Amino acid sequence: MKRIMIDQAKCDGCKSCSIACMQAHRTDEGTVYDLDLTDIHNESRNHIIEMEDGTYRPIFCRHCDQPECVMSCMSGALTKDPATGHVLYDGTKCGSCFMCVMNCPYGVLKADTATRTKVIKCDFCIDAGGEPSCVKACPKNAVFVEEVVL
């Protein structure tokens, strides 16, 4: 499967990945230049944590081999695609219980801020051709796609 690999030492916390993710998942049309960063509907699926020592820790969905989120989903909304290995989310099935948020050991998931009915979850930019926007936007090559054995 393809996984977004992380070279944490290269991350300088610029958040280009987060902006690219917001742009990729915005509900209206437009370019990154008119993306409203304060609109709570434009939420990033990844986030960067700034540590006290000045380093940065990128938190990106791993599309885990044994996804704990899938193993908590009571509606069938979260599934692991056996062909691609990606963990997919179908918002139309979601029961908004957020047990997946509780169960992701890495704290990647959150409820959507606007309605608290959907899970904010990386979709590997499948609708945009499957090349993750965050990876394309990273100026340091701190995130990159690699084929790993599933």
Add this chain to the structure above:
Amino acid sequence: MRHVIIGAGAAGITAAKTIRACEPGAEIVMISADTHVHSRCMLHKYLSHERDERRLSFVPEDFFEEQKITWISGKRASHVWTKTHNVQLEDDTVISYDKLLIATGADSFIPPVGDFRKARNVFGLRHLEDAKQIDEVAETAERVLIVGSGLVGLDAAYALLERGKDVTVVEMADRILPIQLDETAGKTYQKLFEEAGCKFLLGRKASNTVMDQTGSIRKVILDDGREISCDLVIVAAGVRSAISCVESGEIAADRFIQVDEYMRTNCPDVYAAGDVAGLSGIWPNAMKQGQTAAYNMCGRKVQYLDRYAMKNTMNFYGVTTLSLGKGAAEEGDEVVICEDSRSYKKAVIRDGKLDSILLQGNMDYSGVYQYLIKNQVDISEKKDRIFALSFGDFYGIAPDGQYDYQI
């Protein structure tokens, strides 16, 4: 090889999927009283008319065909003959097995208060069948009495308030959701429910009933003598494991079917998982138990290790809550509380380790806390920023790119 699974809930379905992945050629037979696969956690959405029965399912529509599973639905297993490796159904059909998984779940417990167990208008809310019966009575019922303010009771209250009913909830404890929440967090939901028209009678219990000639309860009498008129009663007072198919048999069971760490019962080739095994009533745990049982049924020795069960989430009226642990502080514990207009956070720290955490209003990125409690990670150095902890504090990446806790 024929695998037989009794029950089509979280444990049974997960087991079936796991067996199919391990043994593409094996025969799988599922037996269930349910005629529709459905998520019990979403029954209130059926009752509120947000979803029909098809949309309560947690598997794809073609699940049984696609997974090549023979599904015998609408039938209960009445007996397991372990010596001959047979399951007998209520219509006396006999199905033989090589490996058997009992994942029959649980049924609502209706306490013997007055005529609760006899009346036509008293229901638990556990199965789609319960929801359908409630739905039918709710067509004409106006006043609804709900006994119990746990998650099931409040789910029922939510649904019937959405239908415009006059809803009263009776709760023995002095606050709502007493297992998951403390008083402050409970009050937040109580207020939201009251704004939606719900009435709460706390610190009270039902002690008797008045039934009319048609067999419907018209009044419930509380322990203080107060009489509550009602057209429909929903009892949300807990569940009992559905063990009838092993009663008077060789499979060891008391209130639950007893299993070892491989989800094996005392009888060869018979396994149990989910609510019937009594280890946990939580959906994710049922899935894992079903998966573990399935691996062992397929000859892979896998232990059930992820046992932490004091966990839950809830979401009413757009307010989300995560509750991990018992939340009760003991002498010497450190209790940290952080509150603002939109959220309430409370942590109980014992011996430098997180014992319980409650996050109401905002539970974003909170998955790390279950890991910290489950693995009893020492956080004494980090406890001053307990609510700001993230995986960043334990950051590690394995060669295959997956995250790996560094402790």
